[in-house]
Amino acid sequence: MCKRGEKMKNNFNLFKMLGLGTLSAAGGVFVSRKAIDFISDKIVYLVMTEKFSKNIWELSTSIQRFNPNILVETEMRAHTKSFIERPIGGPRRFKFLQDIFFNIAQLETLPTIRETNIDTGVVIGPQAKKPLYLTIPILAGGMGYGLALTEAYKVAIAKGTSIAGTATNTGLGPWLESERKAAKHLILQYSRVNWNKEEYILKQSDAIEIQFGHGANAGVGKTKKAKKIGKKLRKRMGLRKGQDAVIHNRIEGINSEKDLKSLVDYLKDITGGVPVGVKIGAGKYVEGDLEIAVNSGADFVSVDGGEGGTHGSLPILEDDFGLPGMIAAARAAKFWAKHGLKGKVSLLVGGGISTPGECLKMLALGADAVYMGTAILFAVTHTQVLKVVPFEPPPQIAYYHGKKSGKFNIDKGAKSLARFLHATVYEMEEAVKALGKTSTREVSKEDIVTINRDVAEIAGIDLAFHALKR
Numbered sequence: 001m002c003k004r005g006e007k008m009k010n011n012f013n014l015f016k017m018l019g020l021g022t023l024s025a026a027g028g029v030f031v032s033r034k035a036i037d038f039i040s041d042k043i044v045y046l047v048m049t050e051k052f053s054k055n056i057w058e059l060s061t062s063i064q065r066f067n068p069n070i071l072v073e074t075e076m077r078a079h080t081k082s083f084i085e086r087p088i089g090g091p092r093r094f095k096f097l098q099d100i101f102f103n104i105a106q107l108e109t110l111p112t113i114r115e116t117n118i119d120t121g122v123v124i125g126p127q128a129k130k131p132l133y134l135t136i137p138i139l140a141g142g143m144g145y146g147l148a149l150t151e152a153y154k155v156a157i158a159k160g161t162s163i164a165g166t167a168t169n170t171g172l173g174p175w176l177e178s179e180r181k182a183a184k185h186l187i188l189q190y191s192r193v194n195w196n197k198e199e200y201i202l203k204q205s206d207a208i209e210i211q212f213g214h215g216a217n218a219g220v221g222k223t224k225k226a227k228k229i230g231k232k233l234r235k236r237m238g239l240r241k242g243q244d245a246v247i248h249n250r251i252e253g254i255n256s257e258k259d260l261k262s263l264v265d266y267l268k269d270i271t272g273g274v275p276v277g278v279k280i281g282a283g284k285y286v287e288g289d290l291e292i293a294v295n296s297g298a299d300f301v302s303v304d305g306g307e308g309g310t311h312g313s314l315p316i317l318e319d320d321f322g323l324p325g326m327i328a329a330a331r332a333a334k335f336w337a338k339h340g341l342k343g344k345v346s347l348l349v350g351g352g353i354s355t356p357g358e359c360l361k362m363l364a365l366g367a368d369a370v371y372m373g374t375a376i377l378f379a380v381t382h383t384q385v386l387k388v389v390p391f392e393p394p395p396q397i398a399y400y401h402g403k404k405s406g407k408f409n410i411d412k413g414a415k416s417l418a419r420f421l422h423a424t425v426y427e428m429e430e431a432v433k434a435l436g437k438t439s440t441r442e443v444s445k446e447d448i449v450t451i452n453r454d455v456a457e458i459a460g461i462d463l464a465f466h467a468l469k470r
Helices: 003-049 058-066 068-079 151-164 177-182 231-237 257-271 286-295 315-320 325-338 356-365 374-387 410-434 453-459
Strands: 100-102 122-124 132-134 138-140 167-169 185-190 207-211 222-224 245-247 276-281 300-304 346-350 369-372 448-450
Touching: 058 068, 100 356, 122 346, 132 185, 138 151, 138 410, 151 167, 151 177, 151 185, 151 374, 151 410, 207 257, 207 300, 257 276, 257 286, 276 286, 286 300, 286 325, 300 325, 325 346, 325 356, 325 453, 356 369, 356 410, 356 448, 369 374, 374 410, 448 453
Parallel strands: 138 167, 138 369, 167 185, 185 207, 207 276, 276 300, 300 346, 346 369
Antiparallel strands: 100 448, 122 132, 222 245
């Protein structure tokens, strides 16, 4: 046979195979559609006719009654011998901040000229010997190495905040020289643990935050078992082999206002005068806690709302303890005004704050700066989460025991965080111009209004229902 004839025969066989394949596929689709139609008809029929005691639709009713979160967590509790751990905190959110709106400067008040440079700087501890000067009023909240994040994540956060001109917080985890090296401004959390108390560590901090609790974990302790602590982490915590890492529910030796004042004085002295502050979760008697903190000589106070996220807290503490962040900020601001503390002691607020608008509203209510936590974590992860999903949850790339933590790129994470902070502050700057102001420090209660009578009473701001004059 000539080559031309052989080629024609091969082409014919190819077309034959393609044709048979197409017919088979079409037949398969037809059979599949018939099968799917038959099965779905059977299922729908049973749903429509069986009693609820035998009907699968009872699951839908259960979900509507419980909501998916409660249903899944109920099953998790039924499967565990201890308690369920949420990687980044509870789901609760409050609408208070959504019911607050900014003024629009137009005629009665003119907007700020577009080319104006907005001052976003803030001073933490203005009366300290060594105040902490930041370029923006947003700080990275305390997220601890080893107890939560990997060293790589802590370094990325430190680098990202340095680019943006703000501070990061060590959290409960042990001191990291790599984090200190990467951070332009580092706040050391002096907390309910036995590490980070050495003088050489204290002296390297740009500010110290004495942590008694926070919104998502109250003042409750916990234990990290020795078997979950790697060799390097154990050494950094100063633990013996086989020794558990313990987070106490109190700071050892602090049992009174006098004790706290002695600690504050000691920390100021040993560091040469960096700002020393106190962090609390806001509770029913938040003013009493604030009074003790201020009387101790604290240069700043960090107040955490109940929406704050954390790793490994009890769900009951995340869901049922503490005050909403807006209420905490408003009550703290009233305390500041009553005692003339503005410009003397810095007020920092945190707990579920994630957008430019929420940041600026907290400043309007009276905060000098805000802490971001979960939003920072998401921003650092950014597209690197694609290295994990869909087969693993996103936190697996961030946490100390995460299965994919080795895939995280520090420099990419730092750049993502810096872009997030720059973008957030840019929106805040434009909003300040829209209010007719030139600095984030000028934004106040006169710039906001609410449609919620409870918010108006809680925060002491105007209701939008009535005609208002300056």
